[in-house]
Amino acid sequence: MDLISLDDVxxxxxxxxxxxxRTPLLPARWAQERGGDATGDGGLWLKPESLQPIGAFKIxxxxxxxxxxxxxxxxxxVIAHSSGNHAQAVAYAARAFSVPCxxxxxxxxxxxxxxxxxxxxxxxxxxxxxQREIVTSELAEAEGYAIIPPYDHPDVIAGQGTVGLEIxxxxxIVDVVLVPVGGGGLASGVATAVKALRPSTAVIGVEPELxxxxxxxxxxxxxxxxxxxxxxxxxxxxxxTPTSELTLAxxxxxxxxxxxxxxxxxxxxxxxxxxxxxxVVEPSGAVSVAGYLHHRSxxxxxxxxxxxxxxxxxxxxxxxxxxxxx
Amino acid sequence: MDLISLDDVxxxxxxxxxxxxRTPLLPARWAQERGGDATGDGGLWLKPESLQPIGAFKIxxxxxxxxxxxxxxxxxxVIAHSSGNHAQAVAYAARAFSVPCxxxxxxxxxxxxxxxxxxxxxxxxxxxxxQREIVTSELAEAEGYAIIPPYDHPDVIAGQGTVGLEIxxxxxIVDVVLVPVGGGGLASGVATAVKALRPSTAVIGVEPELxxxxxxxxxxxxxxxxxxxxxxxxxxxxxxTPTSELTLAxxxxxxxxxxxxxxxxxxxxxxxxxxxxxxVVEPSGAVSVAGYLHHRSxxxxxxxxxxxxxxxxxxxxxxxxxxxxx
Numbered sequence: 219m220d221l222i223s224l225d226d227v228x229x230x231x232x233x234x235x236x237x238x239x240r241t242p243l244l245p246a247r248w249a250q251e252r253g254g255d256a257t258g259d260g261g262l263w264l265k266p267e268s269l270q271p272i273g274a275f276k277i278x279x280x281x282x283x284x285x286x287x288x289x290x291x292x293x294x295x296v297i298a299h300s301s302g303n304h305a306q307a308v309a310y311a312a313r314a315f316s317v318p319c320x321x322x323x324x325x326x327x328x329x330x331x332x333x334x335x336x337x338x339x340x341x342x343x344x345x346x347x348x349q350r351e352i353v354t355s356e357l358a359e360a361e362g363y364a365i366i367p368p369y370d371h372p373d374v375i376a377g378q379g380t381v382g383l384e385i386x387x388x389x390x391i392v393d394v395v396l397v398p399v400g401g402g403g404l405a406s407g408v409a410t411a412v413k414a415l416r417p418s419t420a421v422i423g424v425e426p427e428l429x430x431x432x433x434x435x436x437x438x439x440x441x442x443x444x445x446x447x448x449x450x451x452x453x454x455x456x457x458x459t460p461t462s463e464l465t466l467a468x469x470x471x472x473x474x475x476x477x478x479x480x481x482x483x484x485x486x487x488x489x490x491x492x493x494x495x496x497x498v499v500e501p502s503g504a505v506s507v508a509g510y511l512h513h514r515s516x517x518x519x520x521x522x523x524x525x526x527x528x529x530x531x532x533x534x535x536x537x538x539x540x541x542x543x544x
Numbered sequence: 545m546d547l548i549s550l551d552d553v554x555x556x557x558x559x560x561x562x563x564x565x566r567t568p569l570l571p572a573r574w575a576q577e578r579g580g581d582a583t584g585d586g587g588l589w590l591k592p593e594s595l596q597p598i599g600a601f602k603i604x605x606x607x608x609x610x611x612x613x614x615x616x617x618x619x620x621x622v623i624a625h626s627s628g629n630h631a632q633a634v635a636y637a638a639r640a641f642s643v644p645c646x647x648x649x650x651x652x653x654x655x656x657x658x659x660x661x662x663x664x665x666x667x668x669x670x671x672x673x674x675q676r677e678i679v680t681s682e683l684a685e686a687e688g689y690a691i692i693p694p695y696d697h698p699d700v701i702a703g704q705g706t707v708g709l710e711i712x713x714x715x716x717i718v719d720v721v722l723v724p725v726g727g728g729g730l731a732s733g734v735a736t737a738v739k740a741l742r743p744s745t746a747v748i749g750v751e752p753e754l755x756x757x758x759x760x761x762x763x764x765x766x767x768x769x770x771x772x773x774x775x776x777x778x779x780x781x782x783x784x785t786p787t788s789e790l791t792l793a794x795x796x797x798x799x800x801x802x803x804x805x806x807x808x809x810x811x812x813x814x815x816x817x818x819x820x821x822x823x824v825v826e827p828s829g830a831v832s833v834a835g836y837l838h839h840r841s842x843x844x845x846x847x848x849x850x851x852x853x854x855x856x857x858x859x860x861x862x863x864x865x866x867x868x869x870x
Contacts (some may be wrong), residue, residue, distance in 0.1 A: 220846065239568050245597055266595075268822045270572055492862065496594045496824035496855030529822030537863040 219466045222372050224414035226381035227407060230282045234380060237314060238278045239270050243388045243523060248494040249511060260393075262510055262522050264491075265385055266500055268529025269302040272338075274456075275381055275404055275527050276307035276368070283366050283378030284311045292317055297363035299350040301327045302456055303528050304368040309340035320363060322354045328532075370462035371402030379407025385523050386415045395518025396506035398527045399423040399432045399476065400457035402465030408525065409472035420518045423469065423476035424509040426484060428452035431460050432469060433476045441466050453535075454484055456502030456528060477516050487511060488531065489539040498530040545793045548698050550740035553705035553733060556608040560706060563640060564604045565596050569714045569849060574820040575837060586719075588836055588848050589774055590817075590863030591711055594825055594855025598664075600782075601730055601853050602633035602694070609692050610637045618643055623689035625676040627653045628782055629733035629854050630694040635666035646689060648680045654858075670856025695729030696788035705733025711849050712741045724853045725758045725802060726750035726783035728791030734851065735798035747846045749795065749802035750835040752810060757786050758795060759802045767792050779861075780810055782828030782854060788811035803842050805834040813837060814857065814866040826857040 243263040250261050268277035284296055297316030298308040305321045312319030319340040323332060324347035331343050336365050338357040345353045360367050367374060381404065385392060395412050399405045425433055429449040435442045443460035452458060461469065469476075487508040491499045499507075506524035510518065569589040576587050593601035601830035610622055622642030624634040633645045634695045638645035645666040650673040658668050671679045684691050693700060707730065710719060721738050725731045735747040751759055755775040761768045778784060787795065795802075810827045813834040825833075832850035835843070835863060 239570060242565050242568055244565060244595055247597065269568070269570055269592075271573065273822050374727070489859075492824050493859050496599050496819050498822035498824060533815075533819055533867045537866045540863045540866070541859045 219464065221468055221471060222376050222379070222407070222410055223515070224411060226372065226376040227383055227411045228378040230278070231380045231383055233282050233285045234278050235378060237281050238380070241266050241269055241383065243385065244495060246495055249507065259362070260520050260522060262524060263389060263527045264495060264507065265381060265495070265523055267381065267498055268497055268503055268526050272303065272306040272310050273528055273530045274303035274307065275378060277302045277310055278380050279305065279369070279374035279377035279403060280366055281311040281314065283371060283373040284315060286373045287364050291348060291364050294362040294364070295319060296366050297322065297354055297358050298366045298368070299323070300355040300368055301331060303530055305331070305335045305340070306338055308366050309335050309338035311341045315411070320357060322350050324350060326349035370464055372464070375403050375407045375410070375465065375468065377407070378404045380412040381525060382408035382411030386412055389521065389523060390416070391521060392416065392419050392523050394423055394518050394522040395419060395421045396509050396522065396524040397421065397527065398505045399425050400502065401459045401468070402432060402461035402469055403539035404525070404527060405473060406465045406468030410468060413472050413487065420474040421472065422509070422517060423473050424505045425478050426452040426457055426505060427452045427475060427478045427480050429454065429457050430478045432466070433478060435461060435466055436470055436473070436476060441528070453481060453501040454502065454505055477509050477513050479505050479512060483508040483512045485539055488536070489542065491526070492536065492540045493542065497526065498529045498531060498536060499526050500528050502522055504526040547794055547797060548705070548733070548736055550737060552698065552702040553709055553737045556604070557706045557709055559608050560604050560610045560703060563607050564706070566710065567592055567595055569711065570821060572821055575833065586846055586848060588850060590821060590823070590833065591707060591713060591849055591851045592823055593707065593843065594823055594829055594852050598629060598632040598636050599854055599856045600629035600633065601704055602629045603636055604706050605695070605700035605703035605729060606630065606633035606692055607637040607640065609697060609699040610641060612699045613690050617690050619644060620688040620690070622692050623648065623680055623684050624692045624694070625649070626656060626694055629856055631657070631661045631666070632684070632691050633666055635661050635664035639665045646683060646747060647858045648676050648683070650676060662846050665859040695727035696790055698790070700789065701733045701736070701794065703728050703733070705737040707851060708734035708737030709741070712738055715847065716742070716850060717847060718742065718849050720844050720848040721745060722750055722835050722848065722850040723747065724783060724828055724831045724851065725751045725795070726828065727785045728758060728787035728795055730851070730853060731799060732791045732794030736794060739798050739821050741844040746800040747798065748835070748843060749799050750831045751802060751804050752778040752780045752783055752831060753804040753806050755780065755783050758792070758806045759804060761787060761792055762796055762799070762802060779807060780824045780828040780831055782826065783831065803835050803839050805838060806833050809834040809838045811865055814862070815868065817852070818862065818866045819868065823852065824855045824857060824862060825852050826854050829853040
């Protein structure tokens, strides 16, 4: 299977410049101290993709994928199915190109998510949850819309990889990069960029224990999907999806390892990030930092960057988590 | 009175590079829509100084002031009195130089603030609130410590002014800059940099109605301090302090105007920023955005940047504000 290259990521970086925010690396000394290592070797930096316009890294891949369409194809419009951050990413990017956008969402989606997607100018089509893919395909065929997948596409992976370019540019001596793994697009792109630029840096994926299908797939050497009934239990709703053959091939070739974190660790980290880093982070976005705070012994030593993938959390959950446990 | 110049701010920028985070400008289209102007003229960007290591812009001025001390004087140590963000800024900067640091705090300070300052390596001296200045002076004299004031010093103002340099560098066509006014150091520095680089840009100060001493001082043409009994009522605790003659002179010469916001507007904006910008912001830091959301008719039109000065909010208050009012 063809994997994307550093050149692909570099080209994506040129395309998304000025659309995606160039997020900074934020030093997080509080995390180092809390992790029990105040000796000064190592240290943690945060890459807060929660600060992107739609609150997640997804804007990078979606914009790059739409930009990479032939102009005529793009003008006909784009379509995606998503109940999460990908929906808003595609809507935001389509608006930037002034092309029509349809987002197919399950009819059980939160009204706030539907409204947010519509506010970005997309037409939302609500369907039974198990009808998402078929309705998307039918609409794409009937109307000539280009389907923008959330992770299973080289252009999407290359766009997400720009996160890795920026990490190495800002901290050239980085030793470890921690990245959340859901569908695997972000981890595939980041690993591609980081390992090409600095092979000695370890790129480690982080999954919820309750959605550790990528870890199992890598161990077994083949794509293993966990059922929705099984992964639904994790609060990290952005990480419930399985990898694809394409992303798994990238992860198998380029990831140095994968660890898992518990639900308690994820939720504790959401609160910690609000209090200590002044960042609003969704559970999926907090898994990388949870790995640093709670699983140091499983990680290589040294200067560590944790990618915070997104910040779209239910306000009521944030309110509950932000006050420290008694 | 001598005012600082753009050259002073440029020199400060060289000094603080790599210590202060180069915060990005975050597009905030949600604010434009909420402000009733979805027509596409104008728009808001956020400058989130809440993402600095100690959660506030104060690191810039404190580090620059300490760096500007003669080496021998600096080696003897530094001292500051503060119960807020300046305490942690001085402690953080002193640690970066490996010099002794004493922070004089009122004995009514929140234990979390005392602990946070000590965690940065400072020695905290607790005193009766009205003894802060005298104890600071006595300790400085007895021990040879250099006093680092929170705003009433050219080096501090020049350090804060680097926020303005970065705004113009990242958005060269900015029309309006909104900046919180407490002691006036941040507003003085930002106005100095922005007006020198782009005279057509309007720099507007924002104060709580309950601590509008700078607005009154500018109107009356002389320094007017509001009593602590009066300013204590605002939740924006970082903006309760009066300006100094030095900062007021900068504001009078370089600010284009000053507006005020109500307590309800401030608290509403804290919640809005958590939900829509995924930023944890303290009330003092939210006043600039509150001005944009609630007082558009009092502001010049055009591309607007709001400086978010800090993010050190009581977690219980954040928990209360993050869920939208029913």
